[in-house]
Amino acid sequence: MPSVTMRGLSMLYLRVSKRTFSSQSLKSQKFLTPKKLIEKSQKEYLEKEQFHQQLLNDQIKYEPKTLSSHSLRAASNSKRPVPLNVELLKYVPLRLPRTHGDEVCTLTLRGYDNDDLTRIGEFALRAAYYLGIPMSNLLNLKTEKRLYTVIKSPFAQAKTKQNFHRTTYNKKVVAYDANPEIVDLWLSYVNKYNFQNVELKATISSYEGLDYSEQIAQVENLELPSAYEGIEDPVALKVKELLQSEEFKNHL
Structure with missing residues (x-):
C-alpha cells in the first residue's frame, strides 16, 4: 500500500463555486415617466372596475318564495331559499361605519359562561346593525378570578377544607352616533331576549348645549303626556300627582 507524503497532500485543494448575478433583469426594468405611470394606474383601475362589474352581472337573481302552511314538502325537494338575515348568522356580525365617533352608550356584559356572553354580544351587534347604529367590536374586559376556602365539615374544629373557584367574564360593546330613542329601543330589545345568567349594564351618554x-x-308649563288622560290605575294616578306637584317642578 503506497504511503501518502506531505507533498501529495499539498496537491489537494478545494474548489469554491462562484455565484454571479446577471444585470439583464435589471436592465429590462425601465423606469416609467409620470405620464406612463398615470396611464398604467388608470388601466389597472379600469380592469378592476370591469372585473367587479362582471361579478355583479353574474350573480344569481334572488327570488324569495313562500310555501303554504297546508302543503308539506320534503327538505331535500324544497326549493325554499334561506332568508338573508338567517344566512348572515354564519358570519361575523356586520357593523356600520361611524360618522362622528360620539359615544352614546356602553353596554357591559357580565357572566360566568364565556360562550353565553359571546352569543348575547353578537346578538346585540346584529340588532344594532339592523337599527342603523354604528358599533364597536365585541371587546374583552378583565376576567375576575376568586378563590373561596371553607371548612368541609360543620364543626368548627374540622381540619378538612374545600376550595371553590369562581371565574367571572366581562365583555362590552360601544354604540356611536345614534339618537336616544333608537338607543332605548335597542337596549329594550336586547334586554327582552337576554339570557338569565348574563348581567347587562348600560351607560348612556347624552349631549346638550351650553x-x-x-x-x-x-x-314654565309642564305638559303631561296624553297617556295619563282617562286612566283609573292608582299607581298611574299617583305618578300623575307627583309630576304635577310643586316640589317636582323645583327639582326639575
Missing part, C-alpha cells in the same frame, strides 16, 4: 340650564329655566 345653554341647557337656561332652556330649563324658561320652561
Whole structure:
C-alpha cells in the first residue's frame, strides 16, 4: 500500500463555486415617466372596475318564495331559499361605519359562561346593525378570578377544607352616533331576549348645549303626556300627582 507524503497532500485543494448575478433583469426594468405611470394606474383601475362589474352581472337573481302552511314538502325537494338575515348568522356580525365617533352608550356584559356572553354580544351587534347604529367590536374586559376556602365539615374544629373557584367574564360593546330613542329601543330589545345568567349594564351618554340650564329655566308649563288622560290605575294616578306637584317642578 503506497504511503501518502506531505507533498501529495499539498496537491489537494478545494474548489469554491462562484455565484454571479446577471444585470439583464435589471436592465429590462425601465423606469416609467409620470405620464406612463398615470396611464398604467388608470388601466389597472379600469380592469378592476370591469372585473367587479362582471361579478355583479353574474350573480344569481334572488327570488324569495313562500310555501303554504297546508302543503308539506320534503327538505331535500324544497326549493325554499334561506332568508338573508338567517344566512348572515354564519358570519361575523356586520357593523356600520361611524360618522362622528360620539359615544352614546356602553353596554357591559357580565357572566360566568364565556360562550353565553359571546352569543348575547353578537346578538346585540346584529340588532344594532339592523337599527342603523354604528358599533364597536365585541371587546374583552378583565376576567375576575376568586378563590373561596371553607371548612368541609360543620364543626368548627374540622381540619378538612374545600376550595371553590369562581371565574367571572366581562365583555362590552360601544354604540356611536345614534339618537336616544333608537338607543332605548335597542337596549329594550336586547334586554327582552337576554339570557338569565348574563348581567347587562348600560351607560348612556347624552349631549346638550351650553345653554341647557337656561332652556330649563324658561320652561314654565309642564305638559303631561296624553297617556295619563282617562286612566283609573292608582299607581298611574299617583305618578300623575307627583309630576304635577310643586316640589317636582323645583327639582326639575
